[in-house]
Amino acid sequence: MDPIKFKAASLCNEINLNQLAKHFGFEKKFQWDEPLFLSSNQLKGILKLPENKSAYIFSFGSIVFLNFEHHEMVDLVDYLKNIEKELFNASIDYFDDYSLILDPDEDVTVSYDYMSIPELKDFYFEIIAVVLAKSTALDRIEVGINILLDDIEDMIHFLEKGHLNISDERLARVSGKILGFKYNTISYVMLLDKPDITWVNEESQNLYNELEKLFELRDRYEKIRHKTETLLDITDVFTSLAHAKRGTRLEWMVIILIFAEILLSIIMYIWK
Known part of the structure; x- marks a missing residue:
């Protein structure tokens, strides 16, 4: 039997599974933590x-393709x-792959590139798909965080030179992006949640724990969380400095207005 090839791609922040499910004839309402499975019939x-061929579509913007060629992935997307509509501008930029090999003469073997099993069990597919989907979503978030760090670095260079010409709009935009990354990591990617099947099947739970550790999902999540908190601390400093600068400017404007009023009063008194 040929290896079963998994190819995962993170396309966007969120996919409306119920919209897709309705199109493919599914009557059930999908919860936010349930993937939409498309079989060869769909x-x-x-x-x-x-x-x-089949595919798992996740609400946090990832799709895992089974036995797809690259052009077939593009066709489905x-x-x-x-x-x-959330997929309108999507592209397959964040990508990972994995193989499931059936070998009756070997015990279960899990490595970074493949998993070897003596017999097929249904939960293998879902567990591998979930981990790959989360891993690629993390890749996209990590790249976005690094881009934001570069943006913050430019702001720090301006501050080191004594410049603080940062608009409230830019600060709000940066803060919003940081909070968005944090929210996407916790809520959409569901890194801290395990698939439902792991609660009823001990073997699937052990496999998920092993793959989660192998792909360093929790470690990568902690790094993202630390970076977002650091970025929020930095933006808080910029916000405080910007407000202090505006407060000082306002105080000087009040002083100038008072001085102008006094000067005008003196001039009016002299002219009398």
């Missing part, structure tokens, strides 16, 4: 060769763009 008409 992929007919989208892919030329849908046999033995382009198809979904016509249904879900």
Whole structure:
């Protein structure tokens, strides 16, 4: 049996699963922590060769493709763009892959690139898909945080030179992005939550814990959390300095107005 190839991509912050589910004929309402599974039957008409192919779509913007070629991944994403507006500008920039190998003569072996198993069990697919989806979503968040750090670094250089010409709009925009990264990491990516199947199947729980550790999901989450808190502390400093500068400017304006009023009163008294 050929290896089952998993290819994961993080496309955006959020995908409306219920919108997609309605299009594909699912009557149930999907919860925020449930992936939408598309089998080869749902992929007919989208892919030329849908046999033995499937996909997991996650609400936090990741899709995991099973046995897809790259052009087939593009075909599915382009198809979904016509249904879900959040995917309209999506591109496959954050990507990871993994293989599941069936080898009856070997015990279960888990490595960074592949997993070898003696027999197929349904939960293997979902657990691998969940971990890969979270990992690629973290990749996208990490890149965004690093870009924001560069932006903050430029602001610090201006401050070191004695300049503080930072608008409230820019500070609000930066703070909003930082909070957005923090919110996306905790709520959308659901890093601290395990799939439901792990609560009823001890073997699936052990596998999830092992893959979570292998892909360093919690360590990467902690680094993102630390960076976002550091960035928020820095923006708080900028906000305080900017407000202090405006307060000083306002005080000088009041002093100048008082002085002008006194001067005007003196001039009016002399002219009398």
